[in-house]
Amino acid sequence: MTITTAEENYLKAIFKIAEKEGKAVLTNSIAGAMNTAAASVTDMLKRLSDKQLIKYEKYRGVALTEEGSRVATVLIRKHRLWEVFLVDKLGFAWDEVHDLAEQLEHVQGESLVDRLDTFLGHPRFDPHGDPIPDAEGRWVYRQQVRLSVLQPGQRGVVTGVDDHAAPFLQYLDQIGLGLGVELLLTARTAYDQSVQVLIGGRAEVTLSDKVAQNLFVKVS
Amino acid sequence: MTITTAEENYLKAIFKIAEKEGKAVLTNSIAGAMNTAAASVTDMLKRLSDKQLIKYEKYRGVALTEEGSRVATVLIRKHRLWEVFLVDKLGFAWDEVHDLAEQLEHVQGESLVDRLDTFLGHPRFDPHGDPIPDAEGRWVYRQQVRLSVLQPGQRGVVTGVDDHAAPFLQYLDQIGLGLGVELLLTARTAYDQSVQVLIGGRAEVTLSDKVAQNLFVKVS
DNA sequence: AAATATTTTTAGGTTAACCTAAAAATATTT
DNA sequence: AAATATTTTTAGGTTAACCTAAAAATATTT
Ligand SMILES: [Mn+2]
Ligand SMILES: [Mn+2]
Ligand SMILES: [Mn+2]
Ligand SMILES: [Mn+2]
Numbered sequence: 001m002t003i004t005t006a007e008e009n010y011l012k013a014i015f016k017i018a019e020k021e022g023k024a025v026l027t028n029s030i031a032g033a034m035n036t037a038a039a040s041v042t043d044m045l046k047r048l049s050d051k052q053l054i055k056y057e058k059y060r061g062v063a064l065t066e067e068g069s070r071v072a073t074v075l076i077r078k079h080r081l082w083e084v085f086l087v088d089k090l091g092f093a094w095d096e097v098h099d100l101a102e103q104l105e106h107v108q109g110e111s112l113v114d115r116l117d118t119f120l121g122h123p124r125f126d127p128h129g130d131p132i133p134d135a136e137g138r139w140v141y142r143q144q145v146r147l148s149v150l151q152p153g154q155r156g157v158v159t160g161v162d163d164h165a166a167p168f169l170q171y172l173d174q175i176g177l178g179l180g181v182e183l184l185l186t187a188r189t190a191y192d193q194s195v196q197v198l199i200g201g202r203a204e205v206t207l208s209d210k211v212a213q214n215l216f217v218k219v220s
Numbered sequence: 221m222t223i224t225t226a227e228e229n230y231l232k233a234i235f236k237i238a239e240k241e242g243k244a245v246l247t248n249s250i251a252g253a254m255n256t257a258a259a260s261v262t263d264m265l266k267r268l269s270d271k272q273l274i275k276y277e278k279y280r281g282v283a284l285t286e287e288g289s290r291v292a293t294v295l296i297r298k299h300r301l302w303e304v305f306l307v308d309k310l311g312f313a314w315d316e317v318h319d320l321a322e323q324l325e326h327v328q329g330e331s332l333v334d335r336l337d338t339f340l341g342h343p344r345f346d347p348h349g350d351p352i353p354d355a356e357g358r359w360v361y362r363q364q365v366r367l368s369v370l371q372p373g374q375r376g377v378v379t380g381v382d383d384h385a386a387p388f389l390q391y392l393d394q395i396g397l398g399l400g401v402e403l404l405l406t407a408r409t410a411y412d413q414s415v416q417v418l419i420g421g422r423a424e425v426t427l428s429d430k431v432a433q434n435l436f437v438k439v440s
Numbered sequence: 441a442a443a444t445a446t447t448t449t450t451a452g453g454t455t456a457a458c459c460t461a462a463a464a465a466t467a468t469t470t
Numbered sequence: 471a472a473a474t475a476t477t478t479t480t481a482g483g484t485t486a487a488c489c490t491a492a493a494a495a496t497a498t499t500t
Contacts, residue, residue, distance in 0.1 A: 089339055103326075112310070
């Protein structure tokens with residue numbers, strides 16, 4: 001049975017919402033993620049259910065089946081590998097690759113993903129720090145926390161971003177924050193939870209709580 | 221105005237038929253190339269005509285407009301660059317890349333093609349010997365002839381194939397014929413026009429006229 | 441528990457891209 | 471030139487993936 005591009009995108013959205021929320025995924029969450037009307041989601045859920053890619057109970061939400069989960073995992077693997085290709089090989093910036101990868105992830109073909117993986121040297125993380133599942137669908141989890149939980153005096157290394165949108169990534173570039181950058185949280189302002197951060201031992205910047213919430217770091 | 225994947229495929233088919241036949245492209249030729257019913261072609265022709273990508277006269281056939289021709293050329297450029305990527309970088313064989321490139325050619329994005337072109341070192345020919353138009357849509361033409369027109373005693377170098385299907389390409393691999401291979405036509409059998417060919421100064425093979433018709437060589 | 445608000449589904453549409461069968465136009469043969 | 475054959479278009483359908491508006495189900499508030 002063949003799976004369409006639209007179906008794949010829904011499965012990926014459901015996978016990500018389930019991962020984040022940890023419970024049955026509701027129609028409106030999917031509609032929000034996919035930018036479609038709730039009625040369109042109900043429509044698609046019927047089709048995915050017929051294909052046994054989700055378990056769907058009317059009004060109760062959905063969960064991926066084993067097969068649906070496998071398809072979503074492969075899709076995420078493809079998306080992230082293509083992002084690595086675009087950044088490492090073609091020289092795109094990390095804020096430019098999402099829409100391209102969103103298309104490339106749907107290219108179907110025997111051995112393409114695995115050859116791409118080999119060509120790229122089996123990267124374990126994408127340009128945004130997100131883990132790339134291996135050919136068997138296994139995930140690597142990092143012990144990382146949001147920068148917002150660090151206490152003054154704690155050091156860390158940037159490992160990822162929660163917000164993947166271009167404006168945030170461009171802002172990070174501007175202040176010199178990227179994956180692998182070492183930082184020291186020097187102070188937190190009680191009033192608005194903004195933090196003072198020393199970047200790479202050189203520049204000192206003030207980051208709003210919103211920014212700190214969207215940055216993942218590994219405490220060192 | 222956005223152009224769909226189906227529309228792009230039709231434009232490419234029309235471009236190629238026009239190139240080969242040199243006159244107005246008829247509904248049935250397109251239907252043959254696209255593997256669709258003639259009625260579906262008529263349907264699509266109306267849409268392409270509305271979008272000013274073709275000039276369409278009922279019952280008389282079609283021709284691409286300037287814009288339609290530009291779109292088709294970019295598509296062929298993308299297709300062939302992706303084929304080079306798949307063979308040179310990912311290690312696919314020349315008989316495995318067509319279907320993948322058929323999908324990859326539709327990926328849309330600012331600067332993707334040109335970055336890919338740069339990454340690949342601005343190749344001028346694809347893995348089948350077909351020319352790759354440059355960023356301005358300019359074509360390189362080769363002075364090549366079909367192997368079937370060579371006279372006994374003439375030498376040549378393989379520059380391309382007319383039939384791109386896997387069985388033919390695999391047959392060529394098997395007998396040691398590929399792009400760049402030097403050969404000498406030693407004899408032609410009058411009865412069936414089959415030819416004797418000395419490959420790379422070593423192996424002597426007999427090729428049917430059908431094979432000789434589908435091989436392009438540069439006489440040397 | 442009833443009333444009200446929210447969420448989800450159903451009903452009924454649209455568009456692109458396909459289809460078959462019949463009709464119309466064009467080309468070829470006699 | 472008429473008859474016949476071939477090609478193309480038209481008419482009328484289907485399916486996936488969307489939509490809005492109304493109805494139904496579920497959740498929350500009073
Ligand atoms: Mn996608
Ligand atoms: Mn990413
Ligand atoms: Mn294509
Ligand atoms: Mn090719």
